[in-house]
Structures are given as C-alpha cells and as structure tokens.
Amino acid sequence: MPTLTIDGKQVTVKDGTSVFEAARQSEISIPHFCYHPKLTIAGNCRMCLVDIEKMPKPAISCNTVATEGMVVHTKTEKVQALQKNVLEFILINHPIDCPVCDQAGECRLQEYYMDYTLTESKFREEKVHKPKKVDLGPLVMLDDERCILCTRCVRFCDEISKTGELCITNRGDHSTLTTFPGKKLDNKYSLNTVDICPVGALTSKPFRFQCRVWFLKSTPSICTGCSTGCNININHHDGTVYRYLPRENEAVNQVWTCDEGRLSYPFINFGRLIWGMLKKEGQLVPSSPEPVLSEVVSALTRMGAENLVFVGSAYESNENNAALKKLAQGLGVTDLQYSAHQVDDPYSDDFLIKADKNPNRAGVEKLGFKPFTGGTQLKVVVALEGIGKQDLLRLKEENPMMLILLASNQSEAVEIADVVLPIAVFAEQVGTFTNFQKRVQKFEKALNPKGQTRPAYEWLGEIAKRMNLSWEVASAEAIFQEAFGMKYEDLGKEGKVLGETRDK
Amino acid sequence: MEKILTKNFELKNSHTVEVYESTGGYRSLKKLFAMQPNDVIEEVKKSGLRGRGGAGFPTGMKWSFVPQNIPKPKYLCVNADESEPGTFKDRYIMELDPHRMIEGIIICSYAIRANTAYIYIRGEFVFPKQRIDAALAEAYKKGYLGKNILGSGYDLEVYVHRGAGAYICGEETALMESLEGKRGWPRLKPPFPAVVGLFGCPTVINNVETVSALPYIMENGADAYKKFGTEKSPGTKMFSVSGHVNKPGNYELPLGYPLKKLIYEDCGGMKDGKALKAVIPGGSSVPVLTAAEAEEATLDYEGLQAKGSMLGSGGVIVMDETTDMVKALTNLAHFYSHESCGQCSPCREGTGWSHKILKRIVAGEGRQGDLDQLLAIADNMMGKTICVLADALAMPIQSYLKKFRKEFESYLCQP
Numbered sequence: 009m010p011t012l013t014i015d016g017k018q019v020t021v022k023d024g025t026s027v028f029e030a031a032r033q034s035e036i037s038i039p040h041f042c043y044h045p046k047l048t049i050a051g052n053c054r055m056c057l058v059d060i061e062k063m064p065k066p067a068i069s070c071n072t073v074a075t076e077g078m079v080v081h082t083k084t085e086k087v088q089a090l091q092k093n094v095l096e097f098i099l100i101n102h103p104i105d106c107p108v109c110d111q112a113g114e115c116r117l118q119e120y121y122m123d124y125t126l127t128e129s130k131f132r133e134e135k136v137h138k139p140k141k142v143d144l145g146p147l148v149m150l151d152d153e154r155c156i157l158c159t160r161c162v163r164f165c166d167e168i169s170k171t172g173e174l175c176i177t178n179r180g181d182h183s184t185l186t187t188f189p190g191k192k193l194d195n196k197y198s199l200n201t202v203d204i205c206p207v208g209a210l211t212s213k214p215f216r217f218q219c220r221v222w223f224l225k226s227t228p229s230i231c232t233g234c235s236t237g238c239n240i241n242i243n244h245h246d247g248t249v250y251r252y253l254p255r256e257n258e259a260v261n262q263v264w265t266c267d268e269g270r271l272s273y274p275f276i277n278f279g280r281l282i283w284g285m286l287k288k289e290g291q292l293v294p295s296s297p298e299p300v301l302s303e304v305v306s307a308l309t310r311m312g313a314e315n316l317v318f319v320g321s322a323y324e325s326n327e328n329n330a331a332l333k334k335l336a337q338g339l340g341v342t343d344l345q346y347s348a349h350q351v352d353d354p355y356s357d358d359f360l361i362k363a364d365k366n367p368n369r370a371g372v373e374k375l376g377f378k379p380f381t382g383g384t385q386l387k388v389v390v391a392l393e394g395i396g397k398q399d400l401l402r403l404k405e406e407n408p409m410m411l412i413l414l415a416s417n418q419s420e421a422v423e424i425a426d427v428v429l430p431i432a433v434f435a436e437q438v439g440t441f442t443n444f445q446k447r448v449q450k451f452e453k454a455l456n457p458k459g460q461t462r463p464a465y466e467w468l469g470e471i472a473k474r475m476n477l478s479w480e481v482a483s484a485e486a487i488f489q490e491a492f493g494m495k496y497e498d499l500g501k502e503g504k505v506l507g508e509t510r511d512k
Numbered sequence: 513m514e515k516i517l518t519k520n521f522e523l524k525n526s527h528t529v530e531v532y533e534s535t536g537g538y539r540s541l542k543k544l545f546a547m548q549p550n551d552v553i554e555e556v557k558k559s560g561l562r563g564r565g566g567a568g569f570p571t572g573m574k575w576s577f578v579p580q581n582i583p584k585p586k587y588l589c590v591n592a593d594e595s596e597p598g599t600f601k602d603r604y605i606m607e608l609d610p611h612r613m614i615e616g617i618i619i620c621s622y623a624i625r626a627n628t629a630y631i632y633i634r635g636e637f638v639f640p641k642q643r644i645d646a647a648l649a650e651a652y653k654k655g656y657l658g659k660n661i662l663g664s665g666y667d668l669e670v671y672v673h674r675g676a677g678a679y680i681c682g683e684e685t686a687l688m689e690s691l692e693g694k695r696g697w698p699r700l701k702p703p704f705p706a707v708v709g710l711f712g713c714p715t716v717i718n719n720v721e722t723v724s725a726l727p728y729i730m731e732n733g734a735d736a737y738k739k740f741g742t743e744k745s746p747g748t749k750m751f752s753v754s755g756h757v758n759k760p761g762n763y764e765l766p767l768g769y770p771l772k773k774l775i776y777e778d779c780g781g782m783k784d785g786k787a788l789k790a791v792i793p794g795g796s797s798v799p800v801l802t803a804a805e806a807e808e809a810t811l812d813y814e815g816l817q818a819k820g821s822m823l824g825s826g827g828v829i830v831m832d833e834t835t836d837m838v839k840a841l842t843n844l845a846h847f848y849s850h851e852s853c854g855q856c857s858p859c860r861e862g863t864g865w866s867h868k869i870l871k872r873i874v875a876g877e878g879r880q881g882d883l884d885q886l887l888a889i890a891d892n893m894m895g896k897t898i899c900v901l902a903d904a905l906a907m908p909i910q911s912y913l914k915k916f917r918k919e920f921e922s923y924l925c926q927p
Contacts (some may be wrong), residue, residue, distance in 0.1 A: 041707065050700075050855075052702045052857070054856055093858075096897070097860075097861035097865075101861060132874065133865065133869065179678070179680075179851065180851070180852040180853075180860055180864055181852075181854065181863075182854070
C-alpha cells in the first residue's frame, strides 16, 4: 500500500496501482486519449505525461506504477506544456470539421483544445489525407482523417468482444484504422467502439446526423432488451429518444452494453397508442379514456372474482405488476399469471446477452405471478403489455369473453383486445426491474407520457378507486415500498440483489 | 592489430564449418560446458562487453536480469535486422563468418539457460540468410546444435525468421512482436524483455556483432578481451564507413581509436582530396559532428559522448565540403517519418511534420520561423515516446541546426 504525493495531495493506493489511477482516486484528472480502465495499457497517445521527481524523463502516468514516496506533478507549468505539445501533434493532421462532426460537443480533442490551446495552429503544411467514409460494418462508420490512432477500438475488439476485426495498417502519419481483409466490424457489441472513440472517427450509423449532442438530455435507466438489465443512459430531446449509452455498473454490465439492447429504443418513439380503444360494432376505435375506464369498471363489477384472470408481464416494471396484483387481490381474484416476450431462436452469450428477452421475469415471478397457462374461456382477462406469441395463440383459441389490455404500442395483442388503456412505456415513468441475478434496479423518468397515456399503475389505481377498493392512485415508490419492503434509496448505485435484502 | 570479429574474412570459404574449425572455431564449447552458466555470465560481465547494436548496454549485466527460478522457457533473440542507415557490419559477419555468430549463440543461450534461439534477420538480407541457413545445417550435422550438444546434455534449437522490411523491427520489443506474428510496434517498458519478453517469457536480445564477440571471450578469457580498447569501452568494434572517403568499408578497430586516423589512414583519406565537413559517427540517428569535432574524437562510448554524439551502431558516414546539410537532414527526416511505426503521437506526427517543413525549405519556400519550429518539434519529440525512434530524428535535427544553422538560413525567404 504505497503512499505517494500527487500535486501536494497525499494518497495511499493498493499495490500495483498506476499513477493515473492514483490521481483519479484523489480526484485529480489527467488528460488522456488512449487509456481506458477496462482495456490494456497502450501508452501511445502520450497525453498523460506527468513529471515525477527523481525520474530523468517525463513519464506516462497510465503505465507508471505508484511507489512509496513518489512525488508527482500533474498541473505544473512544465507538465501543462508537455501535454499541450502532445495535443499539438495530435491536432496537426486532424481535420477542423467540428461544425459537421457528430462528435462535436462530446469530443475529447475539442475539450482539451479549449483547455490547453485556443490558438491558431502552427502547422502550415498540407494535412495527410485518408479515407473519409469507410463502411466498417453494419452499424459503424469510420472517418479515418479524424482518427487519432489511440487503438481503443482495436483493443476493445481484441479484448472485450474477442472478435478481433480491427487493426492499424500503414506506418507513421499514414497509419490507418481498418478491418482485416475480408472482415467487417460486425459483432454483437460493435457500437461500444463508438462510445469509447474519443473523437469523431467512429460514428454510429443509427445515431449519426440525427441530433446534435448538446441538445440531448441524459436520464439514467435500465435497458429492456433482455434480462441482463444493463444500466444505460437514455439520451433524448424534445420527447424523442435518440440513443442509449451504457452507464457504469460493475456488478452488471461494467461500462458496456450490446448493440441489440442499445438499439431497442424505437418502440418508445414509434407505433405508440396515444388514445384508449373500445370495441364498437366489432371494430376497435380510438376513444378518450373516460368511456374506456367506465367500460372496464363495469365489466369488472359485473363479473365475479372466479371469472377474472389477471395477466402480468415480464416486460413491465415491478410497480406496474404490483399494482395489477393489488387490484386483483382487492377484487378477490386468485388467478395471477404472467406472459413474456417470446423470441424464436434467441441469441445469448456468456457476456451480456441473455436468451430471455424480458427485463423483469424475476420480478414478476417474485410477485407471485405464474407462467401463463391459459384457462380464459368465458372469462374477463386483464393483461399488461408484453403478451408472447405462444400465449397470444392460446388466448385467441380460448377466446375469452373480454380482453382488457393495458398497452403502449400497436401489436397483435391489441388487435384481439376488446378494451385498451394506453399506457406509458418504462422511459416515461419511474420504476424498477429485477434482472436475472435477482438484482432490483431502478430506472428514472426520461420523457413525459405521450398523448393520453399514463403509467399502468396509475390506470390500475384509478380503476381501484372507482371500484371503491380503498386505495389511492399511489406513487411508484409507494407501490414499490409496499411490495418490496424498502425504499428506492435502499437500492443503492448498483441495485440490490433480492435475498440480500430485508425482503427475505 | 589482432582481429577478433573479422579475422577470417580474408580466408577462402570462411563461411564453411571446416574453415571455421580450422581456425579454432567451436573450440570454446568444451570450456563452456565445463562451466556453470552463472560463471559464464560473470566472465562476460568481467570482459566489459557492451551491446554493439547501438545502445551499448553491458551484455553480461543484461543476461543477469533473466530470472532463473521460474518455470517458463527462456529465449535468445539475435537481432540481425541491421537497418540503421550507414551500418553494414552484421551483414558481413553473417556472410563471411556465420559460424562465429552461431558459436556465440550457443554461449549466450547456455549462459541464460535458453534451449531455443531465434535469429531475426532483415528481410532484404537474402544472401546472408542463405549463408546462415547453410551454416546452421552444418552446425546441426556436426552436433554443435540440437540435442545433447557434444555430449554435454545441453539442447539448443536455432530458428531463423525473416523480417518484412520495417526499420522499427530492429527495436528489440518491436522485433519480439514481429517474431510473434504481430504488427511491429515497440512495447511499453516496464516490463523489460529479460523478464517478460518473447511469448511472455524471459528473453535476451543481442546484436549479431555482440554475440560474435563471445567465442573469443570464452576461448581466451575476459582479460584477453580487455586488452583491446579502453578501460570503459573494452574490446574491438566494427565500423562501417561510407560516404566521401577513398576506401569505404568495414573496419574492425579497438575501441578508443581516433576517428581522424580511421578516415585519413585506414580509409585512405577524403575522396578527390576534398575537405571534411561533417561525420555521423554511429549510424544516422546520432548527433552529427563537425570536421573539427570529428578530428578530435575517439571511437568509444565515452569519447563520442564527450563530443556530444554517440558510438551507436558504428555506422560512420563521412561528408565532404560539397554536402548540402539541409538536403542531408531532409533525407533523414524522410527516412524516419517513413519508418515511424505510428504508435506514439509525438513521433507519428512530429517526424512527418519535420519532413514536410524540410521539404518546403529545400523547395525554396522556407520561411522565417521554420527553423525554430523544427527545433520545437524536435524538443517535443525527444524523450516523449515509447521507443527512441523519435529521438533518432530529434537528435539530428538539433545537431544539424546547431552546427550548420547558417546553411539552413541561406535557404529561407529573406524578410
């Protein structure tokens, strides 16, 4: 456990810690491009050069191990000059196309230029020209002129996705990032290379040219692509989601997320049900919520508890399922089943992608819902969004007396429903999912519910109120607290694994 | 003077095992196998032999860094990727006396307990490669290589690997990367090759000339070797002389030899009687010497350091009064920008930038401020990168501009 001094601050770190990490631990940031905490050290950008007393030359802090008594300077005039000079080298052949570059606004190079230089370039020569639009793979484009050759993406493909598609060819200032002959950057995690690219060299095909990043707001959330529950930030602007970015959670997804999950957002923007629906003369027609609610209340009042089936969803939050359960219990209904998204031949691996494409199966099971087995003939079914293919076939076959569906998007299930209440998607509300590890993780509200939509728990609370079941339209947290016996703040940063909680 | 490295060069069929044996070749092995490996290391340490590839690191000390108490195999890599402009000594050893190198390989491998050695040879060296292949076949046949060498119980396999034309692959860690089948990019240090080298195992990398000095040291002892050269730079060294002299070529000399004597006596003086202008004493990357400095310099590690340059690889490039120093530096900048591996920002960008400025100056479009910009680039490259390729251009820039600044200024557009 060496103790060293960085910029006058004493810091004690674990054996083997780099000077860079030691500085980070004492909240001293050192500029860098190639260093990434999850990748091997490349040491090529030279931006993190620092001055270490008794060392003959400036040293790169990422590859220098902290030792007892070391005295490190990261902010002196000398060090700032070193860093500025490295930055000058990196900038000389970099195109000044920030106004049309997608990275502008979240570009390391741009930020450091603002911090260190802010003067005209001394470079008077012709810049090196390289390919401007290289189609690296199905999701990633490369502008080789913008590439600063930090090799983060190369190392990602070698070390994390272990697919090894990328390499550098040529030498000197003609060095060029490319794929191996005959290969494409085509792996399940390829968009992480765009995240870790410190400049605008790698851009995401789905995101590029869609929105300037300074317009984007970022809301912490959980990916609904599968049961892993990768922590993400939803980037959105003016009611539209533009991208998901991975958010760090060492216990779940570290700092990565898969392409499939991160591109699962379009359902938030498109195909939404913004009105309720009622069946009139055999046809579903849009309706304002009031008649829909009346229809639901009257149907539920007419039927005895034994003729009601409540179907939860492995795709919906714990809160919405808990509210459904609460309504069922209030009405004395005991038939609690759940459905889940079912995918043919689902892809899975031993990293982040699970075959179960539902974010909350563990949660809905924990609440006591049983996998859907049917038995809905002549009954009224109240179901949450997310009815799987097989379950839907069975429902059609059994032809229940009435299907009351709480749905956010147009789907096959909506087509066979008799009554539809339009609900908000997860991104439009607060809630929790319980992932495959039984880890309960919270997501925040990024957007306002669209049109007439409301979170399912609100509709369910409204129905309960109208049926005089003596519970108020409660907040998501109140429902959560009642069902899980803890508050949101108890979940902490990494979420909480059930069984390790009071809930047990 | 008695020769060590080049003593067989004049003999007919000097490259064959018969001729080598007839001059006492492979005789040191008997003595070698009677010794403990550590004693061999001690003897080499005592000889004061220093690496002849350019850095001049003490050879015995390098060997002693190899950890012996770990189960991993150890390797010897012989650096035969001779690419430093102005240097052509290893090539001659491999062509004319390959068995001397092989005997040296056996000595070093035994000392560091390696059972596998690799010769990484410059791809363009087709003829030397043929000579080495033939010599290795002879050595295997004679039982100097392979299993249970000369009944000693010691095994050694030697493989030859051809480079593909990159200067940087002569840098020892890039050489290992290349040998492993990867792109020739120098590795970060630490860890050092002696601990984590080829295939992640302890590795010694020695230059051809260094290894070829070992048979003499084993056969005659460290003290005999130290009779040559100076106290701090013992032994002999090969100097490859090129440029404006009457007799360019390889010269084996005791270290400490006066550079003036080499030029004016051994090499027969300046070509066409022209005046000496400058000398690069140790391969293209070391600081240049003016005629006055060159005439006072001695060819040893300390002697050249005292003159602000380095012994380097021993590539002596002699330039007469007709040499255009601006064009000479531009040529070097072209070389180093072309050969920069492109890994570290300062080298990748700095070598290319320097070359572009120099090209512009030569084209008559030099501007006031260009020279200071060149010096700033050199300063910002020097000592800021993983390997020393950036320094290898920075040092010439600094020394050329310091010593021949007027010549550069005469090219610039006058204010």
